[in-house]
Amino acid sequence: xxxxxxxxxxxxxxxxxxxSLVASRAQLDIVxxxxxxxxxxxxxxxxxxxxxxxxxxxxxxxxAFLAVACGAAVLVFMTAHLFESRYRLLLWLDAVxxxxxxxxxxxxxxxxxxxxxxxxxxxxxxxxxxGLMRDVVSNEVPLVLAKGELYVTCAFAGSxxxxxxxxxxxxxxxxxxxxxxVTFVLRAGSLAFGWSLPVYKSRPPKV
Amino acid sequence: xxxxxxxxxxxxxxxxxxxSLVASRAQLDIVxxxxxxxxxxxxxxxxxxxxxxxxxxxxxxxxAFLAVACGAAVLVFMTAHLFESRYRLLLWLDAVxxxxxxxxxxxxxxxxxxxxxxxxxxxxxxxxxxGLMRDVVSNEVPLVLAKGELYVTCAFAGSxxxxxxxxxxxxxxxxxxxxxxVTFVLRAGSLAFGWSLPVYKSRPPKV
Amino acid sequence: xxxxxxxxxxxxxxxxxxxSLVASRAQLDIVxxxxxxxxxxxxxxxxxxxxxxxxxxxxxxxxAFLAVACGAAVLVFMTAHLFESRYRLLLWLDAVxxxxxxxxxxxxxxxxxxxxxxxxxxxxxxxxxxGLMRDVVSNEVPLVLAKGELYVTCAFAGSxxxxxxxxxxxxxxxxxxxxxxVTFVLRAGSLAFGWSLPVYKSRPPKV
Numbered sequence: 001x002x003x004x005x006x007x008x009x010x011x012x013x014x015x016x017x018x019x020s021l022v023a024s025r026a027q028l029d030i031v032x033x034x035x036x037x038x039x040x041x042x043x044x045x046x047x048x049x050x051x052x053x054x055x056x057x058x059x060x061x062x063x064a065f066l067a068v069a070c071g072a073a074v075l076v077f078m079t080a081h082l083f084e085s086r087y088r089l090l091l092w093l094d095a096v097x098x099x100x101x102x103x104x105x106x107x108x109x110x111x112x113x114x115x116x117x118x119x120x121x122x123x124x125x126x127x128x129x130x131g132l133m134r135d136v137v138s139n140e141v142p143l144v145l146a147k148g149e150l151y152v153t154c155a156f157a158g159s160x161x162x163x164x165x166x167x168x169x170x171x172x173x174x175x176x177x178x179x180x181x182v183t184f185v186l187r188a189g190s191l192a193f194g195w196s197l198p199v200y201k202s203r204p205p206k207v
Numbered sequence: 208x209x210x211x212x213x214x215x216x217x218x219x220x221x222x223x224x225x226x227s228l229v230a231s232r233a234q235l236d237i238v239x240x241x242x243x244x245x246x247x248x249x250x251x252x253x254x255x256x257x258x259x260x261x262x263x264x265x266x267x268x269x270x271a272f273l274a275v276a277c278g279a280a281v282l283v284f285m286t287a288h289l290f291e292s293r294y295r296l297l298l299w300l301d302a303v304x305x306x307x308x309x310x311x312x313x314x315x316x317x318x319x320x321x322x323x324x325x326x327x328x329x330x331x332x333x334x335x336x337x338g339l340m341r342d343v344v345s346n347e348v349p350l351v352l353a354k355g356e357l358y359v360t361c362a363f364a365g366s367x368x369x370x371x372x373x374x375x376x377x378x379x380x381x382x383x384x385x386x387x388x389v390t391f392v393l394r395a396g397s398l399a400f401g402w403s404l405p406v407y408k409s410r411p412p413k414v
Numbered sequence: 415x416x417x418x419x420x421x422x423x424x425x426x427x428x429x430x431x432x433x434s435l436v437a438s439r440a441q442l443d444i445v446x447x448x449x450x451x452x453x454x455x456x457x458x459x460x461x462x463x464x465x466x467x468x469x470x471x472x473x474x475x476x477x478a479f480l481a482v483a484c485g486a487a488v489l490v491f492m493t494a495h496l497f498e499s500r501y502r503l504l505l506w507l508d509a510v511x512x513x514x515x516x517x518x519x520x521x522x523x524x525x526x527x528x529x530x531x532x533x534x535x536x537x538x539x540x541x542x543x544x545g546l547m548r549d550v551v552s553n554e555v556p557l558v559l560a561k562g563e564l565y566v567t568c569a570f571a572g573s574x575x576x577x578x579x580x581x582x583x584x585x586x587x588x589x590x591x592x593x594x595x596v597t598f599v600l601r602a603g604s605l606a607f608g609w610s611l612p613v614y615k616s617r618p619p620k621v
Contacts, residue, residue, distance in 0.1 A: 026352055029404035031360040035331075035351060046258070051460070053469045055260045063324035077407060117477035124449075132551065137339065137349060142551055144449060145440055153445040197443035200491060233559055236611035238567040242538075242558060253465070262467045270531035284614060344546065344556055 003173040004111075007104050007180070008045070008058065009068055014097035015130050016041040016069035020076035021090040022138045030077050036134060037073035038066055043130035048105050048122050052112060091191055094131055094143065099184030102127035102155045103176040106162035111172065116163045123159030127183070128152055148199060150190035158183030210380040211318075214311050214387070215252070215265065216275055221304035222337050223248040223276035227283035228297040229345045237284050243341060244280035245273055250337035255312050255329050259319060298398055301338055301350065306391030309334035309362045310383040313369035318379065323370045330366030334390070335359055355406060357397040365390030417587040418525075421518050421594070422459070422472065423482055428511035429544050430455040430483035434490035435504040436552045444491050450548060451487035452480055457544035462519050462536050466526060505605055508545055508557065513598030516541035516569045517590040520576035525586065530577045537573030541597070542566055562613060564604040572597030 019040030023033040042059045049057040059065040083089050105126020109119040128144055128151070135142040143151050158179040165175035189195040226247030230240040249266045256264040266272040290296050312333025316326040335351060335358070342349040350358050365386040372382035396402040433454030437447040456473045463471045473479040497503050519540025523533040542558060542565070549556040557565050572593040579589035603609040 024407045027354060027406050027408075028352070029357075029360065029406050031357075031363055031404065032351070033407070035335075035359045038328075050257060050464060051471055051474065057258055060258065060321070060325050063322055066324050066328065081408065114474070115477055117480050118474050121452075121480065128449075136343060136550060138352065139348065141553065144446070145442070145552065147441060150443075150445075152449045153443065156445055197445065199441050199443050200438045200447070201441075201495065231614045234561060234613050234615075235559070236564075236567065236613050238564075238570055238611065239558070240614070242566045245535075257464060264465055267465065267528070267532050270529055273531050273535065288615065343550060345559065346555065 003176060004104060004107055007100050007107075007176060009065070011045075011097050011100040011104055011126075012041040012065050013068050013072050014093050014100065015044075016072035017076055018090050018094045018097060018131065019069075019134050020073045021080060021086050021093070022134055022140060023073070024076060024080040024086060025140075026138055030074070033073035033077050034070045036138065037069045037076075039137065040130045040134040041065070041069040041072070043133040044101055044105065044126040044128065045130070047129050048108065048126045051125065052109065052114070052122065054108075054112075091143075092188075095184055095187040095191060098127045098131070098151075098155060098187055099158065099180040101130070102158040102183045103162070103180040106159040106179055107172060107176045110162060110166050110175075119163050119166075120156065120159040123162060123179070124152060124155040127155040127158070148194070148196050150186055150196055153197060154183045154186040154190070157186055210383060211311060211314055214307050214314075214383060216272070218252075218304055218307040218311055218333075219248040219272050220275050220279050221300050221307065222251075223279035224283055225297050225301045225304060225338065226276075226341050227280045228287060228293050228300070229341055229347060230280070231283060231287040231293060232347075233345055237281070240280040240284050241277045243345065244276045244283075246344065247337045247341040248272070248276040248279070250340040251308055251312065251333040251335065252337070254336050255315065255333045258332065259316065259321070259329065261315075261319075298350075299395075302391055302394040302398060305334045305338070305358075305362060305394055306365065306387040308337070309365040309390045310369070310387040313366040313386055314379060314383045317369060317373050317382075326370050326373075327363065327366040330369060330386070331359060331362040334362040334365070355401070355403050357393055357402060357404065360404060361390045361393040361397070364393055417590060418518060418521055421514050421521075421590060423479070425459075425511050425514040425518055425540075426455040426479050427482050427486050428507050428514065429458075430486035431490055432504050432508045432511060432545065433483075433548050434487045435494060435500050435507070436548055436554060437487070438490060438494040438500060439554075440552055444488070447487035447491050448484045450552065451483045451490075453551065454544045454548040455479070455483040455486070457547040458515055458519065458540040458542065459544070461543050462522065462540045465539065466523065466528075466536065468522075468526075505557075506602075509598055509601040509605060512541045512545070512565075512569060512601055513572065513594040515544070516572040516597045517576070517594040520573040520593055521586060521590045524576060524580050524589075533577050533580075534570065534573040537576060537593070538566060538569040541569040541572070562608070562610050564600055564609055564611065567611060568597045568600040568604070571600055 016037035019036035023036040106123030109122035223244035226243035313330030316329035430451035433450035437450040520537030523536035
């Protein structure tokens with residue numbers, strides 16, 4: 001098992017936790033939990049595989065990914081009520097999954113010899129799109145619209161780290177670790193300390 | 208014409224009826240009706256074909272599916288005002304389409320020799336995703352979020368029936384019939400008698 | 415550079431402007447602007463390429479499209495506050511992009527010898543789906559639901575013009591120009607003069 005395979009399972013598991021938490025907020029039954037777990041967990045990677053024309057899609061080749069996602073759903077179904085704030089938990093788990101998924105996505109694109117912009121986009125797609133599908137389908141405000149927080153920016157920075165690491169000849173596993181760290185640390189800083197970029201001001205004050 | 212071809216047309220027609228009913232609730236013009244009819248009718252099957260890398264996608268190979276969907280749109284445009292409750296009608300038509308589409312989707316995946324989990328997922332994708340796209344685009348609350356009702360569960364049970372029927376060597380046409388029946392009967396029971404699975408309780412009472 | 419290549423860049427640029435305007439209404443940071451710019455700009459064409467199984471997808475083959483979209487995002491980030499009504503601006507830019515994208519989409523499908531219905535659908539997909547993704551992700555009311563206005567209808571008419579022009583042996587570049595004009599003029603007439611088709615009336619008065 002390569003580090004990418006392991007990271008892929010890890011991202012699927014943690015994203016599945018966030019999907020299940022959304023299902024718990026919507027008070028669905030266990031099948032609804034599994035649906036949101038799978039949608040969130042494999043959504044981004046599926047889009048990446050379709051765009052890169054990788055056949056078969058990763059979870060069709062290895063259905064164990066679906067089992068992992070459903071396992072996460074069952075776990076959350078039985079334990080989510082133990083947590084004080086499920087939304088806060090969701091945000092932090094999503095941050096972990098984001099880091100891991102960006103590393104997987106940009107790493108996969110890089111291993112297929114794609115150009116730097118495509119590597120960056122695939123990192124963002126793999127990292128952000130599963131969560132985006134979860135939010136759109138469940139009618140929650142998408143995290144990519146988070147005001148005054150970093151979100152897509154973290155995925156962008158992480159993917160960029162992969163590209164730079166590749167350019168400097170860093171070994172792929174280390175590059176993936178670096179990418180995941182950059183992404184997660186930025187997102188964590190944004191959640192914990194309010195790190196952000198200047199946002200667009202809708203209208204300057206009249207002088 | 209095999210039974211699958213016939214079922215595919217039937218699912219497209221009935222899903223197109225539901226898409227048109229949503230367009231009628233949004234008070235669109237006839238082209239809007241056709242847009243929602245086609246989106247709902249071919250959305251799930253298109254996603255299935257893209258995921259399974261079937262080329263060309265079914266309605267690109269046979270554009271008659273689009274004609275059937277647009278025919279359903281015209282029919283609804285002229286008659287929907289005759290119905291007392293269009294939302295109730297939408298729910299029941301959606302239940303029929305769900306049953307048929309799950310049978311088609313899981314049957315297609317099975318005929319391509321995919322593994323059991325992939326067969327189950329393709330049944331759910333074909334059955335639920337067209338309606339999900341309809342609901343997300345039209346800003347209606349997605350039926351997959353239906354509280355205290357079975358929805359994805361019905362698709363799951365139907366797909367499972369396909370897998371089991373295949374395992375016991377049942378002929379493919381009979382397996383498709385069985386799958387459609389299981390899916391529809393469960394969904395109908397949920398709509399008519401309130402059948403449901405236990406839902407997640409957000410917080411247990413403090414002891 | 416063929417006329418299609420030029421039109422493709424033009425559609426990407428103008429759609430990116432509309433995506434950025436939506437980002438400005440949501441008060442995102444510059445990376446959020448680029449995200450919405452790229453999603454809107456390449457969303458429809460990406461779906462077209464995936465459905466037609468064109469590999470690689472156009473912006474993976476030519477990442478310059480992404481640079482153009484991000485350039486539009488930076489432009490809007492710096493200037494959008496200069497405009498009186500950003501939503502009005504968004505509507506008109508979207509009309510221009512719609513016209514160009516429909517011409518590109520239907521032209522591409524026609525050059526691949528697809529049947530007339532598929533040519534029409536690919537015009538609509540390329541023209542409408544990027545904007546639809548922008549609206550769905552940003553929680554704005556989708557323009558395809560615009561009440562008492564033409565939207566999908568314009569794309570439909572433009573695509574039809576491509577098919578007819580092809581049938582009469584019109585040269586492909588002229589056909590694309592005709593298609594873009596038909597689409598834009600109809601949409602402009604709808605925005606400026608309220609052109610519309612009769613909409614569905616929810617219930618006739620009781621007699």
